[in-house]
Amino acid sequence: MKKLKIAFLLFIIPFSLFTLFTGCAKKEDTIKIGVAGPMTGDQAKMGTDLKNGVELAVSEWNEKGGVLGKKIELFVEDDQHDPKLAVTVANKLSNSGAAGVIGHWNSSASIPASEVYKDRGNIPMITPASTNPQLTERGFENVFRVCGRDDQQGKIAAEFVAKNLKIKKVAIIHDKTTYGQGLADEFKKALVNETEVVYYGVVIQGDKDFRAVLTSIKDKKPALIYFGGIYPEAGLLVKQAKELGIKAPFMSGDGTIDKEFIKIAGKENAEGTYLTFSPDPLKIPAAKSFLDKYHAKYGEHGPYSIYAYDAANILLTGISKAGAIDGKKVRDAIHILAYDGALGTVQFDKKGDVLKAPYIVWVTKDGEFKEFKQTTSD
Amino acid sequence: MFIQQIINGLTLGSVYALIALGYTMVYGILQLINFAHGEIYMIGAYMAVIALGVLTATGLTAVNLPLSIFLVFIISGLFCGAYGLTLERIAYRPLRHAHRLSPLISAIGMSIFLQNYVMLTQDTVDKVFPHIIPATGLELAGASISYLQIFILAASFILMTALHLFIKKTRLGKAMRATSQDSRMASLVGINVDSVIAVTFVIGSILAAAAGVMVAMYYGSVNFFIGYSAGIKAFTAAVLGGIGNIPGAMLGGLLLGLVEGLGASYISSEYKDVFAFLILILVLIFRPTGLLGERVGEKV
Incomplete structure (x- = not known):
């Protein structure tokens, strides 16, 4: 009998608390x-x-x-x-x-x-x-x-690749998401007449082995690999590219600016990777x-x-x-x-976009993301 | 580029083969597809990250890297062996004489349980395997083979040979073969069938743990979800080679790795996972017994 009482209490207490809480929430607007x-x-x-x-x-x-x-x-x-x-x-x-x-x-x-x-x-x-x-x-x-927006971001990245790095051949990969594919396509669109796209391919979000794609890329000998996607895949791409002996630098968008990217890629592999993002809030x-x-x-x-x-x-x-x-x-x-x-x-403008969206190029240096500075020799 | 893809494919394939062995051994004895096997592999990969973290904290990795990697394999193998043993004990043994479907459902339940257990205890964020193994390697006809790839190929080969010798030469191996042919007859001649089955689970789990450790080193990051796709692909490899057949699982794994690597590079990387399942469908339609499988009739 006593056991039954305890069981009853155990049953009733949480429920009464539950109703008490919902009661509170309703009263307090x-x-x-x-x-x-x-x-x-x-x-x-x-x-x-x-x-x-x-x-x-x-x-x-x-x-x-x-x-x-x-x-x-x-x-x-x-x-x-x-x-x-x-x-x-x-x-x-x-x-x-x-x-x-x-x-x-x-x-x-x-x-x-x-x-x-x-x-x-x-x-x-x-x-x-x-x-x-x-x-x-x-x-x-x-x-x-x-x-x-990605059309602003892709354009800045394309200009940087064509004008600053003076690169003639790029490989483009994206992760097939709205963001990744959108960014990769905007980048590709902005490259017109400036740089040749020697490879355009897809990786699957959540996958961990990108060696097949990277080996195809290696064969095409691009001077830069551009990736539209988020950091978990970006980090592995950078790591596996280095392991396959690909020396071309890696560039991506704002989806990769997180310390996890450097952690996954490994500090020395992430060195010298570029990405586009807004200026450093610390400044x-x-x-x-x-x-x-x-x-x-x-x-x-x-x-x-x-x-x-x-x-x-x-x-x-x-x-x-x-x-x-x-x-x-x-x-x-x-x-x-x-x-x-x-x-x-x-x-905001009529569409709901911000009036000015400043994108700049960042580079990974000593395991940290830094704003890219033009060297004076250029 | 072709050579590079072959090497990538073989590396991936030898990992599939190691996992496929666990499926095929259990199927050979119990006619049960142990769907929780992929999760054992995933736990093996997690144990690698955890064990290496502990060893790094003690400072051993800085002093002696090969020894600490060896220890990682041992620790991960021990844990996964224990998981395999427990799995058999609590999820399959009570259902030994139940209807064929019951242990299968129990296997799927265990798979879901283990996945969620790891997700809740280890968080949903990807765990990164420390970058301690140098990414250097050999150059061969324009292809670069990293030492890690050579290591994975060699280690898988050694493990598979050891397994082959174990089954062919030892008393326990003979008992396993006898049990897989006819478990009731085996028990009549004095073989402890329960302990043979337990040993089969432990060996399968240790091989999966080895695959998990190698994948953690090779890819560089693990999450709680990797057991699902690897498990299904290894299962495909086992079916391709002929389920229940040990050399078949090895062959099936290597072939699957090659098909995936070559298909992704020459046809389309978008369809990478499709190739594996296409093979599964084709094998089931045209050669249900697999490449090396003998006709088992009513057992299937």
Whole structure:
């Protein structure tokens, strides 16, 4: 009999707590903000950076009393950089009444998710990292991005390869994702008449053995290998290329700017690899206070933490300017906003792209990413 | 370039062959496809990363690299052997006399369990194998063969020869052959069938562990998901060579590696994984017993 009582208690306590918590949440009116990105899986590092950046911004707003007189509640969702899951996550956030979403991280997730947000009441979404041009080319007024676009990025990379490095033969690989293929194609398009593309191939995201592709590339003797993709594959490509005796330098886009890339590739193999990204936030004076706070709370910042932080601040400023959590009103408020954030002043054009997106070339030196400096001899 | 692709293919193939041996040995004795075998290989790769991390912390890798790599193999082999033993004990032995499908379902369950167990304990982020093995090698007719590739080929060859001798020459090997031919008859002549089966699982797991360690060194990073695709490909290799047939598994693994390497470079890298499964389908349609398999009729 006693056992039965204990069992009953064990059963009843969690359930009563459960109802207690849901009861609380209903009574206390909050403004809900969604964060979506790859929180688990091989790209989990990026998702965590994204979440931390947004969390920091939200906690600052909450300390000042929230927005529109209500506390802000954060909903973190994991899309595992899977387009199908991104749609599920988008529906889930729409159902929970999110006033706006920061995310997603991957273009392949952001594009299908943005359709859900648009159809479910024009929920504004600000992506800190999806660079595929397609995202803002479909006339969706609720979609914004605080980063640049791949057509800008691919062009800078192509100019650098043709004019600075004076390279005549390149091999291009991509990972078949919206981001990777988009970037590789933009790079290829911008190379026209300048440089010959001797190889154009595909690797599969999640694969670990790229020797077959790299051996074909070695045979074509390119002077540079360009990769459209993310760091787990980029790191292995660099490592395996060096093991096959390929000496051509490696270049990629913003998807590889993470310490994990150097870790996977190995410090000596990563030496001298190029990539395109925006200028170092450590050199932007406005970023200083953000970085100090971020480092105190989470340690080392990721490349996109600062974008996530600014994106969250822009969304919350938009909500407070709109004076309501109505999707259309918030969206229109963000369109006319000129926000002074950690990245400098951010303003959007009609499509939702930032007015100026500075991309520069970075190079890996002594196991660190550094801004590339033109040598005087050139 | 052709030679390079052949070498890459053979390296990959010898790893597939090592894993395929585990499938084929278990099938030979129990007529069971041990779907959790790929996860044992994955755990072997994780153990390599962990063991090397511990050895680096003690400073051994800096003093004596070959010895520490040898120790990594031993540690990983011991752990995986223990996993194999436990797996057989808790997931298959209780179902020994159940319907044929029950142990198969149990195998799939174990596979899902082990994958998620590693994911939860080791995190979902890729683990990086420390860059301690120099990437140098030989140049041969325009192809570069790294010492690591030579090592993988040699080690796989030695392990396969050792296995072959073990099965052909030792008493225990003879008992294994007897059990695979007729387990009831074997038990009547005094062979402890349960312990023979346990030994089969342990040997298969040790070979998978060796494959895991070599892959961790070769690719440079591991995650909890690698057991799935490697397991299915090794299974294909076992079917290609004739499931239940030990030399067949070796041959099947090497052929599969070659087909994958050459197909990815000369036809399309996008379809790399397709080649393996295309072979599986073709073999099942045209030669269900595999290349070296004898006709087993009702056993299949």
